[in-house]
Amino acid sequence: MTGAMKIGVAGLGTVGGGLCRLIETNGSLLAQRCGRSLLVSAVSARDRRKDRGLSLEGARWYEDPVSLAKDPELDVVVELIGGSEGVAYEVVATALSAGKHVVTANKALIAHHGTALARIAEEKGVTLAYEGAVAGGIPAIKTLREGLAGNRVTRVQGILNGTCNYILTTMRETGREFGEVLDEAQKLGYAEADPSFDVDGVDAAHKLAIITALAFGCEVDFDAIQVEGIRRVSAIDIAYAEELGFRIKLLGIAQRRNGAIEQRVHPCMVPKSAPIASVEGVFNAVHAEGDFVGRIMIEGAGAGERPTASAVAADLLDIARGAQLPTFGISATALESLPTLPMAEHRGAYYLRLLVVDRPGVIADVAAALRDEDISVEAMLQRGRAPGEAVPVVIVTHETGEAQMAKALARIEALKSCLETPRMIRIEQP
Ligand SMILES: NC(=O)C1=CN([C@@H]2O[C@H](COP(=O)(O)OP(=O)(O)OC[C@H]3O[C@@H](n4cnc5c(N)ncnc54)[C@H](O)[C@@H]3O)[C@@H](O)[C@H]2O)C=CC1
Ligand SMILES: N[C@@H](CC=O)C(=O)O
Ligand code: NA
Numbered sequence: 001m002t003g004a005m006k007i008g009v010a011g012l013g014t015v016g017g018g019l020c021r022l023i024e025t026n027g028s029l030l031a032q033r034c035g036r037s038l039l040v041s042a043v044s045a046r047d048r049r050k051d052r053g054l055s056l057e058g059a060r061w062y063e064d065p066v067s068l069a070k071d072p073e074l075d076v077v078v079e080l081i082g083g084s085e086g087v088a089y090e091v092v093a094t095a096l097s098a099g100k101h102v103v104t105a106n107k108a109l110i111a112h113h114g115t116a117l118a119r120i121a122e123e124k125g126v127t128l129a130y131e132g133a134v135a136g137g138i139p140a141i142k143t144l145r146e147g148l149a150g151n152r153v154t155r156v157q158g159i160l161n162g163t164c165n166y167i168l169t170t171m172r173e174t175g176r177e178f179g180e181v182l183d184e185a186q187k188l189g190y191a192e193a194d195p196s197f198d199v200d201g202v203d204a205a206h207k208l209a210i211i212t213a214l215a216f217g218c219e220v221d222f223d224a225i226q227v228e229g230i231r232r233v234s235a236i237d238i239a240y241a242e243e244l245g246f247r248i249k250l251l252g253i254a255q256r257r258n259g260a261i262e263q264r265v266h267p268c269m270v271p272k273s274a275p276i277a278s279v280e281g282v283f284n285a286v287h288a289e290g291d292f293v294g295r296i297m298i299e300g301a302g303a304g305e306r307p308t309a310s311a312v313a314a315d316l317l318d319i320a321r322g323a324q325l326p327t328f329g330i331s332a333t334a335l336e337s338l339p340t341l342p343m344a345e346h347r348g349a350y351y352l353r354l355l356v357v358d359r360p361g362v363i364a365d366v367a368a369a370l371r372d373e374d375i376s377v378e379a380m381l382q383r384g385r386a387p388g389e390a391v392p393v394v395i396v397t398h399e400t401g402e403a404q405m406a407k408a409l410a411r412i413e414a415l416k417s418c419l420e421t422p423r424m425i426r427i428e429q430p
Pocket of ligand 1: 011044047080308
């Protein structure tokens, strides 16, 4: 056994506290697995006096986590503070520049600065690892970087935000509306106090940007992602989805087409029979397609103290074993800068829900708008009759282009008999 691996932990909140507890609980098992002990020898957090239920015996305390990152005795710095800029960025850049390995669970940081940080890590010959950043405890990064390393990945997609999946699942199970279920998710501690990163799709987009880089060997490009959250998903859409044989999920999807990358996060209707449709509650899932392996899906807890600590510990073990894994699976200097496929070039089937006046000729007007854009209808649903009054009409289309759909929707919305902006949800066949 070589000497202990000395770890500095910056951030002792949910994940940092969990990591210290994991090392306290499973320390001897980890030492057996990597041939050396993992020693938390320095820590930093905002409040030194706070009782975290951790012994942290012998660990040096740093008020300033950037000073911790410079501590010459540390082999590895674990950044568990959060945020894409400011102190978290400084901690990671400082530690890498000082030739220390870094482990982080900070998806916002990797989504915004992953390429630049990977280049520093490579120049310095150290590891930058971030398994906890994507889908918490699920080994999504290891699966893409190592397990599927023999494949050309053609598509990757996932349920990447537990809060949204919990809200959508609960809306379906209880028939309640978004706002009410969001309140409950906040009370249960799933959603952030400011839940906009979760429900507006930003958190899922951070994670998608990272797995896209890994899957396709390209630079991390958060700004290239088309993002739409779940605020506009209503109980009526969930009920119609059920009736039509679908579930609504917030998916992050990336695929390579015509030398470009399509990256999008938005609510999707997926067939109930698709494995990803049965991933419920706060669980996450990552689904990938490789040219040799075919389709695989991994599912599990995407957040929380213990699952995320489990992911951080796996990264620490790799480092302790001496594994030198390139940050995004290939040399950081070889990451391609690939063009983004505009959303207007997306092709797929669509669910449309209109609120129209129930009178003869309305459906003919709607059908004409679709016909003129060459959009073929697979199914149409109108429940009940309410002459002269508002009725919802649901349409499912065959595969068509997003640009054509946008034109048809603009024309439908302009009809006098159309009483509100039509609701459109893309249908995915995973
Ligand atoms: N909580 C979860 O389930 C998951 C969290 N993550 C990521 O892990 C990271 C940490 O998240 P949590 O543990 O939930 O956060 P947290 O808010 O529970 O803990 C943050 C810690 O950082 C410390 N901190 C903040 N500013 C500091 C400063 N200027 N100097 C020193 N310490 C400072 C706080 O005192 C606290 O100990 C974030 O990047 C988050 O996105 C990733 C996956 C799941
Ligand atoms: N807020 C996230 C948890 C961290 O990744 C989620 O709800 O999935
Ligand atoms: Na993970």
